[in-house]
Amino acid sequence: MVRKIKNTKTADQRRIEAETMQASIAEQVEQLRNSDAWMKYLEFAQAFHRYSMGNLLLILAQCPGATRIAGYRTWQNLGRQVRKGETGIRIFGGRSVRWTEEDEKTGDETERSTVRFFPVSVFDIGQSDLTDPEAEDHSTVAHKLTGEDPQGITNAATDYLTGKGWTVSREPISGSANGYTTTDGSKQVVIDQALSPAQAAKTALHEAAHVILHSDQDAAEYIEHRGIKETEAESVAYIVAGILELDTSAYSIGYVAGWSQGETEVIKETAARVLKAAHQLAEAITEPAEEKQAA
Template structure:
């Protein structure tokens, strides 16, 4: 780094260029998350998933006890209606179904309520339960079901110096950086132990992307408190990781688009709208990180931006439908304020 080689005017130019890069990357992220191809893939998967009966907690336990590997369960006729056929000889999973009877609707005085034709109105009244046979999709023959669009791990090398720069940020915030088991994830932050851990058995490109994601958590969610919406926090952290790695020339787009889509969908929110709503906090955090990893870069990541824009027309196999047209508004960037905040350990954008 050449921290003392630039004049004040050059530093201000570097700050402006970096901020413009960050805001442009966020704009592109928002657009790609809402891409048509991405939306269509997720809509197919969600339409399939939502077509199944939502079983009660008790019935879910019964299914788990009888068929722990079950993924999509329906009755015999319901499978036929979807174009599947339960194979001969398959053993049914038994759940509890309602037993009902017709009962007249009564007014407060106990008299039957009549419809427009003068006939008594009726309702279905629950009088008991009975065992009902259902089957998992693994017990059927039919077309391949839509698959959950999972992110694909990045491969290859990491941008030079990025891991070390992010590791310094982790240490400055009072966390210890480790490589090792992440309980099925690619990275995690253990707030009680003040540890940031990144999976050890991935390529350097994926490792540094995961580290940037965890740094996003450390900056924006410093206490690890449950704020009632983990999906929103995951969207924020992954957006930061995308913008930081992209600014350093590492294209993590396919991973980020699918990851954000999955978490926003779990939060029952429109993905593009979520990205827009979290934009200001994400931009502030990404800009702070890049102020550390690229402090004197007057043209940060312009080569990465050019390469990214050249790939805009390629097919992206993950995305969402936009319901928001609100633009992200920028704010004036003050490099010294951000560096002072970093030194004091202040929360970004809060």
């Protein structure tokens, strides 16, 4: 039996509520951008460099839940320590090599250079801990939810995805992500088993949004535009959860701000796709509204 959530709102009520909530995301992100927490988060984020598409694909293949990657020493410099026993993510590092080449006939010297690649190990932030447990963590502005899932959102989203041919499981996730949706055609959704019921519910909606919006895209396209993809998926989760009386703003607003880099125009530009997916998901996981009997 497919588990669905009892519906107490009409389609028009859900539509108006969804539009209001979508518009509020940009407003709340704007407020966050003016906070000290955002400035400290940006300072932390600036310590990371961009990886090539090839390396990003390697990272995704080895650790689908990875979100922020750095080398062992970099994490130490940022006040974090990679935990003993963690397995590194193997990628390729590059080093510029220069040499002087002499022409055998003329004796002229020419400067040559190339980049030599070699395997290196990097680690996700989820594989590290703060060296000072009392220190304030500025690595995120998204705060995980606590509490329950009284509406049964996780079960309803799971049944929806299963009905679409996806496998949904609760497993330990290596890395800092709360869940992930595979992009290799295996049609798997994994949600971290350690999450609170409320956070698991929000994550289930987030991954369902990825399935609706992005499952037909290959890994390279997903990585290239990941900021937009994550902004869209979390916006859908925030809206649908809100319609179902689960407030995820403590996590969702910071998450959207981070992946959109605080650019409210990105949020506004995704509105049409987000609202369409939110309506589709909300309708799929709720029971049809009961028609009122005429007096």
